Amino acid sequence: MRVPAGYNPIWRPLVWALAALLGAGVALGQAPFGLWWLALPALSLLFPLALRTAPFKAGLFAGMGYAAVAMFWIIDPFFVEPDVYGWMAPFALFFMALGFGLFWALGIGLGVKLGVGEPSRAAGMVVGLLTADLVRSYIFTGFPWVLFGHIWLETPVAQFAAIIGAQGLGLVTLGVAAAPWLVPARRLIALAVAVAVLVGLWIGGIVLRTAPLPERAAPVNLRIVQPNAPQDLKWRPDYAEQFFFRHLDLTAQPPAAGKPAPDLILWPETAVPFLLNDPGAGLAMVAEAAAGKPVALGIQRAEGARYYNSLAVIGAGGQVSALYDKVHLVPFGEYIPFGDAFAKIGISAFAAQEGNGYSAGAHRMVLDLGALGRAQPLICYEAVFADEISGDDPRPDWLMQITNDAWFGTFSGPWQHLAQARFRAIEFGLPLARSANTGVSALIDARGRVLSSLGMGVQGVIDAPLPPAAPATIYAKTGDYPLGLALFLAMVAIFAPARFARVDRRKMRV
Incomplete structure (x- = not known):
């Protein structure tokens, strides 16, 4: 796109710095900040900047600013052993930011070039940015982290994820932000319509969030264990046994006054210092601490020279009654x-x-736990992917996530991971029980509300009944396919008139 007349190259560094600052402003909508009311104006102001300067560069710097704030936690894993890996941290953040910047650059740049005139270019930018988020979510095994739609988590608007998913909420976000630039002749009217849409979604979200849930046929009482084993100590021989006994003590402690004994105990990812196929007396000790109640725990196992990150359900006598290997x-x-x-x-x-x-x-699965219901296990990162939740055949009764977020520091990474889990609960109308090594462990209902939780760096347990599931959601049945089709049709609708307009201009020059 040609830079408009009067655009002085001397100001270019300031323009790109402004683009990065706006990207950083959009990132403030993500957990742990949740400042959607700052993110939305920052995103809106990015439109005229990209439309009236160089869209590829504006997208590159805005995306890098966005990732630098939203994904800053990416440096934390390198400081678990800082003397060995600490020097890699700035490079990891730079290349992560660059990757986001390239996605935004392509989304904004190609989107703007699709159109002719400000309205169609603004529409192309909406389509381009949303397509970039969608592609990023699936390509190269996928990374659907800090999507545009995630900024609504702490608002009633998030409830519409049950219909259109987090990606669909991204379309809402971009559409509202772009409204003044989609109708340049009536900016104030367009802005008023965008506000009215948000108000309508807000009210509708309150209705969805407060709709009654079906009663569970029989109560299922859970105990969620959070041992708080710091990552830099977790596997040291002098600490590993201590942390294992900490799990056992938390499992065996009696419930608080007035609370029933748990029907199932949940331990976090890689909770034990031995292999499933070489446990010694470890599994028997787990069963003894649980007094015969099943324990779902994270454990590693070997099969020949191969190793698996697994979840095993341990029953009476230390027997394995169910097993899932992380896919x-x-x-x-x-x-x-x-x-x-x-x-x-x-x-x-x-x-x-x-x-x-x-x-x-080998494959994802739903574990039939008998009276405890059908649970879909999710090990750590797997809760990030909506397309990996079983919508039906069979539909799980609840989601079981075990994770070790100690790698992600204590500020934004664990809270963003928790936000993802909450979106899965909303999208599929399923309660989710989450055991995290150092936090945040939580019990989440089918509307994405956190009913009970243990914060970062806390040792303890959550004793609470499993909430009921909601009826199967629309999103559970459709996934992101309708959105993908809508984006394709929008590209055609924007590109076709623009192509004809360019052809007509060439004919006129001839």
């Missing part, structure tokens, strides 16, 4: 992409088949 592993955190392929040419340092990293489980 969606974290690239570069739990495995190296193409590591097994490198092993075929003699480079085995990254190969999961040689025990260097985890191997992925």
